[in-house]
Amino acid sequence: MTSRWQQIYRAGNSLEAHTLKGLLEHAGLAVRLTGENLGSAAGELPADVVQVSVWVPEQDAVKARQLLAGYETGNQRRWRCISCGEENEGQFDWCWQCGTDKPETDA
Numbered sequence: 301m302t303s304r305w306q307q308i309y310r311a312g313n314s315l316e317a318h319t320l321k322g323l324l325e326h327a328g329l330a331v332r333l334t335g336e337n338l339g340s341a342a343g344e345l346p347a348d349v350v351q352v353s354v355w356v357p358e359q360d361a362v363k364a365r366q367l368l369a370g371y372e373t374g375n376q377r378r379w380r381c382i383s384c385g386e387e388n389e390g391q392f393d394w395c396w397q398c399g400t401d402k403p404e405t406d407a
């Protein structure tokens with residue numbers, strides 16, 4: 301039986317695409333990426349290649365979209381600094397008060 305694939309996201313770069321791929325695979329979904337040279341290249345990924353599309357089997361598309369919605373919301377969510385307790389806006393990667401790196405929340 302052949303799975304039909306559905307594009308659920310267009311990432312701005314390869315790094316983001318692979319981040320999402322990891323997120324979805326962690327949830328048990330099969331993931332394909334298109335738009336980059338997937339060859340057998342190992343190691344460093346260029347951060348600014350063309351847009352990369354993320355695909356999942358059609359039957360998993362709803363679940364995948366939910367996961368991505370959580371990912372996008374998480375990017376904007378306020379977070380509390382583990383060092384000084386200051387609340388920071390989601391777009392900041394470190395605490396504006398004391399400079400501590402934003403903690404890795406999910407995954």
Ligand SMILES: [Zn+2]
Nearest residue numbers: 381384395398
């Ligand atoms: Zn802080």
